[in-house]
Amino acid sequence: MKEFASKIHAFGKALMMPISVIAAAGIFLGVAAAMQNPAITGEAFASLHTPQLIIGFIRKVAGALFANLPLFFAVASAIGLAKAEKPTAAFAAVIGFIAMHVGVSATLGAQGLTAATTTPDALQAKGMAQTAAMMTSAEYIQMLGIFTYNMSVLGGVISGLLTVMIHNRFYTTQLPTAISFFGGRRLVPIITVLVLPLVGVLLAMIWPTIGAGIAWVGELIGKSGQYGAFLYGTSERLLIPTGLHHILNETVRFTPIGGVATVNNETIVGALNIFNTALTHPGSIPDETVQNATKFLAQGKIPVMMFGLPAAALAMYHTARPEHKQRVKALVLAGALTSFTTGITEPLEFCFIFVSPVLYLFHAVLSGLSFMLMSALHLMIGNIQGGAIDLVVFGILGGSKTQWWWAIVLGLIYVPVYYYGFKFVITKMRVETPGRESDEADTAPPKVTADQRTQVIISGLGGEANIEDVDCCFTRLRVRVKEMREVVDQTLMSTGANGVNRVSDHDVQVIYGPQVEKIAHEVKTALGVG
Secondary structure: OHHHHHHHHHHHHHOHHHHHHHHHHHHHHHHHHHHOOHHHHOHHHHOOHHHHHHHHHHHHHHHHHHHOHHHHHHHHHHHHHOOOOHHHHHHHHHHHHHHHHHHHHHHHHHOOOOOOOOOHHHHHHOOOOHHHHHHHHOOEEEEOOEEEEOOHHHHHHHHHHHHHHHHHHHOOOOOOHHHHHHOHHHHHHHHHHHHHHHHHHHHHHHHHHHHHHHHHHHHHHHHOOHHHHHHHHHHHHHOHHHOOHHHHHHHHHHOHHHOEEEEOOEEEEOHHHHHHHHHHOOOOOOHHHHHHHHOOOHHHOHHHHHHHHHHHHHHHHHOOOHHHHHHHHHHHHHHHHHHHHHOOOHHHHOOOOOOOHHHHHHHHHHHHHHHHHHHHOOOOOOOOOOOHHHHHHHHHOOOHHHOOHHHHHHHHHHHHHHHHHHHHHHHHOOOOOOOOOOHHHHOOOOOOOHHHHHHHHHHHOOOHHHEEEEEEOOOEEEEEEOOHHHOOHHHHHOOOOOEEEEOOOOEEEEEOOOOHHHHHHHHHHHHOOO
């Protein structure tokens, strides 16, 4: 069970690779959409040929990225879960993705289903009603020129996971001397191109049942309205310590559970896909449909990330012991600014979620309530982070239809709620937030300098011999160790970490915040695996 949990965490980490790119592309797309909106830039700028040509080019690039998300997820899944030879795994994942969809396409063709026979007009000519014909036609898509089922990123994840299983099993396999050239890493794409088309054939047979099941869950959440948004927002925060919130997020962002829309007879599934399609194809999706999608996106986070957590940071500073206030000030100020601007919250959250279940639950419920209220007030702010960048780009620059001001109103209400709520719990329940640690904790090693940090991290992880793998996501150094008992929390905390989370018998996460990419690179370089 612990080994399965470890693989789930590795999978969640792998998903961060395409998401980080899409988050940045979404910001460019949002700015481009605002600059092409005459209501924001004026009719004169909107009529300028050269600037609008450049902006249109940016939108096409971003649109191409979103259109090929399934392939990105296939490659990311393989890279993230490959034991070694990650470039080979990535190459095989591309082959596997194409081969699987060729298998699906061949099976559909054997059933008489092609791009020509599944158009709305062709289906209506066979006696199908107009609405049913459009819905049926939208179940299929051209992916990289291959006619296949519209499986969105789930198809990419399936092909990526199967490919990396083949990779991990065969990348060291040696063949007889006569054919040894095809052994080892060269064997992986060969087996992939043999196996994945057969998987595509099988998948084509069962996909209608899988798709119907996912659609049923999506309809159930959709019918729950604002209560579904509350459950999502609360659950997402509760999963933060485990790192599994990434999987919950990708489920609503890229599957029918997050919503379904139809554009040019093509089905768009997932909350983030719907929102980004609305940006790339203005007017193609009704505002109500976009609002139903964005209830799972940035709008629910903005009041918490921009206002609530910075207020909680102030409460932690004010309740710290006088002799520790200077140290705590530097810690919470950095976390508050990061949360406010980018929506990255772990540096602050890990200051309290492990020391106070009450504060943890309080924060999770208020997060869920924020999602519910933003949905009830019909906001339409997308993207994924929830900081000031998202508010400005996708709210304010999106115009009055986004109803962005309600996020600020709720945020201003959340400031005293978070501040006095945190202050009351911390003081009354004697919560050991930063600067209030017990006497034993006060004897922890002093903070190390930047020059010493890398070696101290390695030492805190049990030494070079105890470290099997090092990687990172947005805020966490993710390390696989041989012996967990060799990991020393106090040593790691002395390097500027906000928390240490043991997720399995061999996997540990050290929370550093946005600077973790640089730290991970330095550790890898010191270990000789940079």
